[in-house]
Amino acid sequence: MNTHVPMGPGKEFDAVRALLAQWGSAAQGVGDDGAILDVPTGSRLVVSTDSTVEDVHFRRTWLSAEEVGWRATQAALSDLAAMGAAPLGVLLALTVPAPWRVELAGLAEGIAAATRTVGAPIVGGDVTDGDRLALTITVLGHASRPTSRAGARVGDTLYVTGRLGGPGAALAAWEAGALPRPAHRLRFARPAARVAAGQWLAAHGVTAAIDLSDGLAGDVAHLAAASGVRCVIDLGAIPCVAEVSVAEALASGEEYELLVAAPALDARAFAAAHEGLDLTAIGRVESGSGEVRAEREGRPATMPVTHDHFAG
Amino acid sequence: MNTHVPMGPGKEFDAVRALLAQWGSAAQGVGDDGAILDVPTGSRLVVSTDSTVEDVHFRRTWLSAEEVGWRATQAALSDLAAMGAAPLGVLLALTVPAPWRVELAGLAEGIAAATRTVGAPIVGGDVTDGDRLALTITVLGHASRPTSRAGARVGDTLYVTGRLGGPGAALAAWEAGALPRPAHRLRFARPAARVAAGQWLAAHGVTAAIDLSDGLAGDVAHLAAASGVRCVIDLGAIPCVAEVSVAEALASGEEYELLVAAPALDARAFAAAHEGLDLTAIGRVESGSGEVRAEREGRPATMPVTHDHFAG
Numbered sequence: 001m002n003t004h005v006p007m008g009p010g011k012e013f014d015a016v017r018a019l020l021a022q023w024g025s026a027a028q029g030v031g032d033d034g035a036i037l038d039v040p041t042g043s044r045l046v047v048s049t050d051s052t053v054e055d056v057h058f059r060r061t062w063l064s065a066e067e068v069g070w071r072a073t074q075a076a077l078s079d080l081a082a083m084g085a086a087p088l089g090v091l092l093a094l095t096v097p098a099p100w101r102v103e104l105a106g107l108a109e110g111i112a113a114a115t116r117t118v119g120a121p122i123v124g125g126d127v128t129d130g131d132r133l134a135l136t137i138t139v140l141g142h143a144s145r146p147t148s149r150a151g152a153r154v155g156d157t158l159y160v161t162g163r164l165g166g167p168g169a170a171l172a173a174w175e176a177g178a179l180p181r182p183a184h185r186l187r188f189a190r191p192a193a194r195v196a197a198g199q200w201l202a203a204h205g206v207t208a209a210i211d212l213s214d215g216l217a218g219d220v221a222h223l224a225a226a227s228g229v230r231c232v233i234d235l236g237a238i239p240c241v242a243e244v245s246v247a248e249a250l251a252s253g254e255e256y257e258l259l260v261a262a263p264a265l266d267a268r269a270f271a272a273a274h275e276g277l278d279l280t281a282i283g284r285v286e287s288g289s290g291e292v293r294a295e296r297e298g299r300p301a302t303m304p305v306t307h308d309h310f311a312g
Numbered sequence: 313m314n315t316h317v318p319m320g321p322g323k324e325f326d327a328v329r330a331l332l333a334q335w336g337s338a339a340q341g342v343g344d345d346g347a348i349l350d351v352p353t354g355s356r357l358v359v360s361t362d363s364t365v366e367d368v369h370f371r372r373t374w375l376s377a378e379e380v381g382w383r384a385t386q387a388a389l390s391d392l393a394a395m396g397a398a399p400l401g402v403l404l405a406l407t408v409p410a411p412w413r414v415e416l417a418g419l420a421e422g423i424a425a426a427t428r429t430v431g432a433p434i435v436g437g438d439v440t441d442g443d444r445l446a447l448t449i450t451v452l453g454h455a456s457r458p459t460s461r462a463g464a465r466v467g468d469t470l471y472v473t474g475r476l477g478g479p480g481a482a483l484a485a486w487e488a489g490a491l492p493r494p495a496h497r498l499r500f501a502r503p504a505a506r507v508a509a510g511q512w513l514a515a516h517g518v519t520a521a522i523d524l525s526d527g528l529a530g531d532v533a534h535l536a537a538a539s540g541v542r543c544v545i546d547l548g549a550i551p552c553v554a555e556v557s558v559a560e561a562l563a564s565g566e567e568y569e570l571l572v573a574a575p576a577l578d579a580r581a582f583a584a585a586h587e588g589l590d591l592t593a594i595g596r597v598e599s600g601s602g603e604v605r606a607e608r609e610g611r612p613a614t615m616p617v618t619h620d621h622f623a624g
Binding site: 005007008009010013031032033034035036037038039041044045046047048049050051053057078080083085088089091093095123124125126128131132134136138139140141146148149150209210211214218219221222223224225226228 | 348397404437442450
């Protein structure tokens with residue numbers, strides 16, 4: 001059921017009515033002051049909000065409107081994936097400048113397509129004028145025991161999902177005025193939040209998890225700091241996409257893959273449950289106080305410098 | 313307890329650490345991929361997201377940074393008030409252009425002061441670069457039976473809280489290049505979401521509620537459309553602030569007062585429970601199909617034209 005609350009007259013509400021007509025069953029119960037959701041008994045609510053801003057996170061010439069909507073939504077959903085949460089719903093706050101209004105249907109289609117992949121209805125939102133496109137997406141989910149960044153234990157193994165470096169390589173190509181390789185571009189333009197994987201991992205003994213939004217080097221530092229441990233990364237074990245170096249893979253942000261710590265995980269069973277998605281052991285957790293060390297073939301190595309920008 | 317999850321190094325995270333230090337107990341459990349909240353058993357989750365954008369909702373010269381933060385937060389909380397929900401927490405997505413960075417502490421103080429008035433901790437957020445200040449605030453609350461816009465019944469009386477017209481009068485003065493009267497300016501700069509009032513009203517038989525963000529004339533049309541009824545407004549009964557006409561009060565948006573329908577409410581008991589806040593009967597609900605009618609001294613009257621802008 002996607003019964004919405006009827007709205008009164010007004011141009012703004014005509015825009016909302018048009019979006020609801022386009023979304024069909026992807027939107028549910030929109031039109032009241034607040035959306036109403038039910039968190040299953042015994043579950044905790046998990047929420048996160050994430051902004052994607054034109055010229056901060058992407059440039060207009062890089063992506064179609066549909067890709068902008070898809071990518072922003074998957075980026076937000078990725079936080080639920082990290083927490084091992086099942087999605088309940090999505091709230092949108094869109095700032096749409098005049099030149100983007102003709103693209104609103106494309107944006108809306110990308111957003112809805114992304115929410116459909118995880119079965120999370122669009123339950124509310126806000127459309128505002130402005131001079132730069134911005135999508136702030138709030139995701140709501142639930143989990144009986146949400147996975148934190150803070151639970152890694154000494155002796156755990158560190159794993160990542162997927163293969164890294166694609167988004168960073170695409171970004172580097174665009175910034176150099178070149179066209180990225182299609183496979184790299186696709187990883188930037190069409191990321192997939194690892195929502196089902198996050199729930200599988202939570203059910204299989206993961207002690208800590210974080211999504212790779214800042215890049216592996218930065219995010220492993222967050223996990224180490226949060227857990228109060230030392231993380232040791234085997235540089236030779238990092239799974240990279242084709243034509244990307246380990247240093248580039250470590251610095252590549254907006255991957256939306258997961259980094260997890262666990263006593264032991266069955267990578268084959270994981271792949272079988274997730275259409276062949278890789279789960280690769282890349283290091284271990286030692287006693288420490290929030291630091292990260294790199295090694296290669298069992299010997300200490302230097303960790304490449306990480307990407308750091310204000311926007312995150 | 314306001315235990316946050318420690319974060320790794322990075323300029324962006326230094327900014328977050330500074331905010332958390334400033335907020336103290338106003339922020340709780342920040343630093344994981346998602347925030348975790350518990351919805352009391354038997355309660356439903358109520359969520360809403362609301363954006364405030366510079367030069368769309370306010371101009372920089374009108375408000376202090378602290379007032380911008382306060383106003384944006386109260387505007388978002390107002391949706392919980394309308395639903396009769398008790399606040400659980402607040403998520404922030406801030407787009408902060410370079411000229412505003414020196415004002416970040418002021419913005420943060422206004423946001424925290426507003427959340428403290430309702431006892432809702434800041435549980436997470438996102439800070440992004442951009443060229444126009446924007447605050448997207450997501451509010452989470454709970455209610456056993458949230459109040460919808462859609463429940464008004466034939467025979468109900470319509471009531472509004474407070475006195476209307478202040479924000480519209482302040483806006484009109486600024487747009488004419490004048491200084492607003494201090495009382496009008498205060499209603500624009502320092503609105504108060506009627507959160508406690510909304511819960512009181514829900515507990516006293518209210519059948520439908522909406523917050524006055526578009527202005528009484530626009531919002532009564534939403535309530536009528538949502539409930540599938542005719543709303544009749546007595547123009548002579550509308551409570552106006554000093555120096556404001558009924559037409560101006562009807563068109564004044566961003567009031568953040570509540571319009572409710574109920575069989576009967578005790579305005580004196582309401583005022584006693586809410587520091588003298590007015591609750592005024594302004595009309596009635598009749599059989600109809602979403603329309604609004606005005607009358608004055610029992611005779612049909614013309615409803616003044618409403619304010620309508622894209623931003624809402």
